[in-house]
Amino acid sequence: MDSHTDVKHLLKAGATLTDAALERLLPAPDTLPHSIHRAMRHSTFAGGKRLRPILALEAARMVSGGTLTPALETAAAELGAALEMIHTYSLIHDDLPALDNDDLRRGQPTCHVVFGEATAILAGDALQTLAFQTIANLHAPAATVVSILREVSAAVATGVGSVGDLHTSLPPGMIGGQVMDIESEGVKPTAELVEAIHRAKTGALITVSVVAGGLLGLGDQPSTTHDTIARLRTFGQKAGLAFQIVDDVLDMTQDSAQLGKTAGKDTATDKATWPAVFGIPQSIHDAEELIADAFAALARFAETAAPLKALANFLTERKN
Template sequence: MQPTVKDLLLSGAQLTDAALERLLPATDTLPHSIHRAMRHSTFAGGKRLRPILCMEAARMVTATETYPEGIADLGAALEMIHTYSLIHDDLPALDNDDLRRGQPTCHVVFGEATAILAGDALQTLAFQTIASLPIPSPTTVAILREVSVAVGTGVGRVGDLDTKLPPGMIGGQVMDIEAEGTPPTAALVEAIHRSKTGALITTSIVSGGLYGLSLRHRSASSGYGNGNDEPASDSKSRSETGRTAYAPYADTIARLRTFGEKAGLAFQIVDDVLDMTQSSEELGKTAGKDTASIKATWPAVFGIDRSLHDAQELIADAFAALAPFGPAADPLKSLAQYLVERKN
């Protein structure tokens, strides 16, 4: 029997929170203030959607009922990156928000300087965590490249498909700032959404897939199967190996990427709609700020009804990308449907 979306969200959040609790420095660890700030924002709430999507992608490609060992740490690292982005996004220099996940934002509680450093520290710890994952080093390289390109400005190529990516999360944030106060165009809104929000959602899914594929590759390859950390052929540089180790799985990774891009854009479209239709209490953050700031949003260009229609069409396209995986893809599909049906 397939787990319900509620079950997936609950179990995934519990696994993620347990990993975060273990990985984040305790509040009594010096320097106290920054570790308290990191924990304040990380444990202020949140659905843990990116870690859950990551874990479900790993489970799907391995076609197992249980999550691969250690995958929760990768999910936790992605949640750290997401939290760091929220801390910085809320700063007075950017969105100047006082409320996030129903709690006072980091800079409100700890001051701007500590908030900036807490975000920096979470990002640093995230990459440290990824580098320490219990997987073959070519997989680590592939995931590090995937994540770093997605959360940066999109400069560079990812190893699996040599695919040019749109500007990453930070690039999308820059475009969002520069577009504020000007009438948005459809092309600009799509570019911002695919970058600022969609890139991290996509990389969460692709990274989870890479993690799961490393287990398949390890069992199928004599170089991995004999316990070595490197593939049997070690004539290539480690970076080049990271690009080629998953060539046999190029179609799988491409499908995960398509699913992530479609679902990520749908998620942000619905987020835009909710900002216009829900209260601050329902959202856990300040409602209506996008409209007040003349932000580049999907409803600002297309209206609410068209926006909701577009989100559903994107989810249908996302489903189609996972068709070859059969029932193993059902949990990911259920989560994608939840992304467009949620109320906060």
């Protein structure tokens, strides 16, 4: 079985687990009020690779020695579903006229096009709220749940609050990155600005998917937690930045049908992107180097890290 077949299997199996969890957790379309629940489901089930949930699932599996008990697999699937809810909420809001003003996402009309702006805003709000409720209800040790909540909330936020021993000067999370992205439009991009935006807007949620999955898989094994989580954090940061660099390249080299979203938006809106600073060939090279660094962080896990490494390779080899 070659690496591409392995990745296809990982993606299919992980997406199946995630979608089943989302189906359990999201309100049914006939649940009142109908409009918001249908809007939530429209965007959540519009497609997507479920990369963040699968990263969480495979991180949990890796730190557990390569296998998960049925109970832990169910918890990992529900954690992944929560991360996908957060990701979907961010896409709904990103597509709004006040932000990216896009009418196509995952090959489908965006939420506000179908349901109107007000319902789309509230659907995003509801998905984020349900995500944290889902994490709070995970069947895991209480200390683990609290740690995951701390990590995820920081990854979504703007750089305030505390995580563990870090009480000040947290790096901006996803929302902070979105703000930087908006404020950088029309400004000549620098390497420092682009990296800061990418690490926050996209990289923070990818990183926390890996870290949260690791925390769940470790459970109450404090003697191994610190080094393992540090390695997972490095892996997530490197792979997350590589993912966004490739996304920037694809926006410039693929058409809308291939991407499943409007191509060329970054160039048209003068977004701060990696290719705008470094060019396409250097961007591809940088992504490959970042994946190599991500692999190095997982060296001590040997063969149990193979699924996470395969996913990291997929991030840089994808075409949409």
